[in-house]
Amino acid sequence: MMQKPKAYTIFPFSFSRTSNNEYLLVNEVGEFLFLNDEEFHAFVNQRLDKKSNVFLDLKGKHFATDTDVAPIVDLLATKYRTKKAFLRNFTVLHMVVITARCNHRCRYCHASSESEDALGWDMALDVARKVVDTIFQSPSPTIKIEFQGGEPLLNWKAVREIVLYSEKLNKKMKKSLEFVICTNLTLVDREKLAFIKEHGILISTSLDGPRDLHDKNRVLRIGKSSYALFIDKLNLTRSVLGHENVSALMTTSVESLTRMRDVIDEYIRLGFNGMFLRALNPFGYAKKDITTYSCDDFIKAYKEALSYILQVNQEGTYFEEYYTSLLLTRILTPYCTGFMDLQSPSGAGICGAIYDRNGDVYPSDEGRMLAKMGDRRFKLGNVMRDSYLKIFGGDVLRELTKSSCVETMPGCVSCVYRSYCGADPVRNYVESGHIIGNRPQSFFCSKNIAIFDYLFQLLRKNNENVINVFWSWITKKPLLDLKHVELPRESS
Amino acid sequence: METIKINNDNVKIILSKQLYEKSAVFSAMYKLTGRCIAQISPLGEYDVEVTLSPQTGSGYSVEDIKGLAESFLNDIIDQQLRLDLEKQYGRLRELIVEHAFTPIKNLDQRLNDI
Numbered sequence: 001m002m003q004k005p006k007a008y009t010i011f012p013f014s015f016s017r018t019s020n021n022e023y024l025l026v027n028e029v030g031e032f033l034f035l036n037d038e039e040f041h042a043f044v045n046q047r048l049d050k051k052s053n054v055f056l057d058l059k060g061k062h063f064a065t066d067t068d069v070a071p072i073v074d075l076l077a078t079k080y081r082t083k084k085a086f087l088r089n090f091t092v093l094h095m096v097v098i099t100a101r102c103n104h105r106c107r108y109c110h111a112s113s114e115s116e117d118a119l120g121w122d123m124a125l126d127v128a129r130k131v132v133d134t135i136f137q138s139p140s141p142t143i144k145i146e147f148q149g150g151e152p153l154l155n156w157k158a159v160r161e162i163v164l165y166s167e168k169l170n171k172k173m174k175k176s177l178e179f180v181i182c183t184n185l186t187l188v189d190r191e192k193l194a195f196i197k198e199h200g201i202l203i204s205t206s207l208d209g210p211r212d213l214h215d216k217n218r219v220l221r222i223g224k225s226s227y228a229l230f231i232d233k234l235n236l237t238r239s240v241l242g243h244e245n246v247s248a249l250m251t252t253s254v255e256s257l258t259r260m261r262d263v264i265d266e267y268i269r270l271g272f273n274g275m276f277l278r279a280l281n282p283f284g285y286a287k288k289d290i291t292t293y294s295c296d297d298f299i300k301a302y303k304e305a306l307s308y309i310l311q312v313n314q315e316g317t318y319f320e321e322y323y324t325s326l327l328l329t330r331i332l333t334p335y336c337t338g339f340m341d342l343q344s345p346s347g348a349g350i351c352g353a354i355y356d357r358n359g360d361v362y363p364s365d366e367g368r369m370l371a372k373m374g375d376r377r378f379k380l381g382n383v384m385r386d387s388y389l390k391i392f393g394g395d396v397l398r399e400l401t402k403s404s405c406v407e408t409m410p411g412c413v414s415c416v417y418r419s420y421c422g423a424d425p426v427r428n429y430v431e432s433g434h435i436i437g438n439r440p441q442s443f444f445c446s447k448n449i450a451i452f453d454y455l456f457q458l459l460r461k462n463n464e465n466v467i468n469v470f471w472s473w474i475t476k477k478p479l480l481d482l483k484h485v486e487l488p489r490e491s492s
Numbered sequence: 493m494e495t496i497k498i499n500n501d502n503v504k505i506i507l508s509k510q511l512y513e514k515s516a517v518f519s520a521m522y523k524l525t526g527r528c529i530a531q532i533s534p535l536g537e538y539d540v541e542v543t544l545s546p547q548t549g550s551g552y553s554v555e556d557i558k559g560l561a562e563s564f565l566n567d568i569i570d571q572q573l574r575l576d577l578e579k580q581y582g583r584l585r586e587l588i589v590e591h592a593f594t595p596i597k598n599l600d601q602r603l604n605d606i
Contacts, residue, residue: 011581015574028585077589080588
């Protein structure tokens with residue numbers, strides 16, 4: 001019997017049933033639609049009326065076409081290339097562990113730091129220069145060097161050396177060069193700040209909330225409150241560098257889970273215009289702490305925090321939740337976003353790499369932590385002994401990259417959020433003993449699915465006040481500036 | 493057609509091989525890993541039997557497993573539909589990805605070959 005000709009061509013997409021008994025459809029380039037049960041089955045069975053609004057929506061978002069296929073393939077390929085633009089330039093972010101020493105002993109520290117006066121834990125200057133030589137072989141036209149520790153300011157001479165030597169090399173290389181120091185700020189002084197300002201270095205610091213919470217999590221080794229010192233040095237740093245050149249990160253400890261409003265209020269009180277709701281990673285000291293809260297606990301806290309942040313924005317204060325903002329940019333715009341922890345293939349090594357104080361190179365800080373715990377399987381090489389090609393073109397990174405495409409990974413391949421998500425093979429290895437991992441038992445996967453579920457519920461509700469806040473984050477404009485702008489809406 | 497049988501210590505589901513491919517069954521079963529013990533075995537020429545039972549220490553009762561079995565039955569339909577759709581547009585997906593990174597000169601011809 002002859003097969004009946006198809007009414008239209010269906011393009012690749014993922015789907016999932018939602019809690020409202022609808023279907024969410026997401027195509028390869030991240031465009032999405034909700035269909036009811038009847039519409040969905042009519043669509044996939046080629047029974048949809050081509051003049052119906054549903055079909056026109058599907059056609060408009062490139063889920064189907066009743067005209068020439070080639071122009072749509074061309075368009076989808078262009079959009080796909082845009083979404084995967086992070087692959088174009090190779091490694092942009094280069095994190096340098098300038099010392100393992102730290103004057104804090106934070107209860108969740110995944111860096112498992114050494115004491116302030118310990119000997120032999122700093123990066124030597126010859127290693128620092130060799131690190132820079134390696135970094136500048138990256139084909140990326142943009143280079144971001146991030147100083148990490150321990151507390152990087154404890155090895156200030158190596159920070160200076162890397163900045164000055166990088167700038168010297170860059171006179172010839174002419175790359176876009178950026179520096180960030182991740183510091184607890186307690187050791188900054190006017191002399192260091194003058195250098196930081198002169199070289200346009202950004203500061204990323206840590207704030208866990210109001211005094212009691214910050215002091216509970218972020219403990220000075222000498223046993224004193226770190227909060228008061230932090231506030232003093234934050235004020236000093238801002239007075240020299242300007243407000244906008246200092247950002248802060250918080251880590252969600254078990255105590256923070258029920259204190260999200262207090263944390264947000266503290267960030268706002270101190271004049272920060274956003275925060276990043278981060279769960280703990282199962283490394284270092286945090287490995288013990290993470291077992292004290294479940295994914296459900298974190299998601300409950302995330303939803304409460306997001307709800308409060310939305311309210312704060314609607315009341316006129318621009319305040320962004322950076323992870324939500326990142327995911328919304330992936331969902332609502334055609335653009336590629338950074339964030340090496342959530343790329344496909346994984347950004348480990350190909351978007352960011354970390355250089356340990358002895359010159360060992362790892363695809364991520366988690367890989368470095370594993371080595372510190374005795375498992376060196378993710379070590380890419382050493383800048384003192386190995387060529388750039390051996391480090392970044394070797395078997396370890398090739399295996400990581402080819403094994404971390406969510407388009408082919410079990411569980412991910414049929415996930416509706418695949419177009420927005422990514423893989424973390426080192427995390428998978430820690431959680432399951434294998435870089436492919438096991439999605440149903442993964443904290444990382446459960447957390448991201450729960451956040452996507454929640455964001456899509458909010459998008460589906462299409463509440464104007466909420467959607468306007470989302471767009472203000474994506475466009476980085478205060479809500480009032482968007483007042484007269486016509487914003488795109490998901491059709492109902 | 494599928495049948496479901498609830499026993500004292502497990503839930504058994506019989507699936508027709510004519511309706512569900514091995515890949516769909518395994519994808520749906522994969523989602524249950526860590527939550528219960530999922531076993532699959534052939535049952536005659538045309539069926540397979542899936543047995544779901546509580547994992548020691550999981551705290552799941554057979555009643556909970558019944559809930560998982562119901563989700564499994566919904567999920568397996570979706571998994572099979574994904575496979576059916578993949579047969580329609582899988583080649584298109586490959587072309588889109590290939591064209592994104594290595595533009596195809598004879599795109600119309602390649603589409604005609606699908």
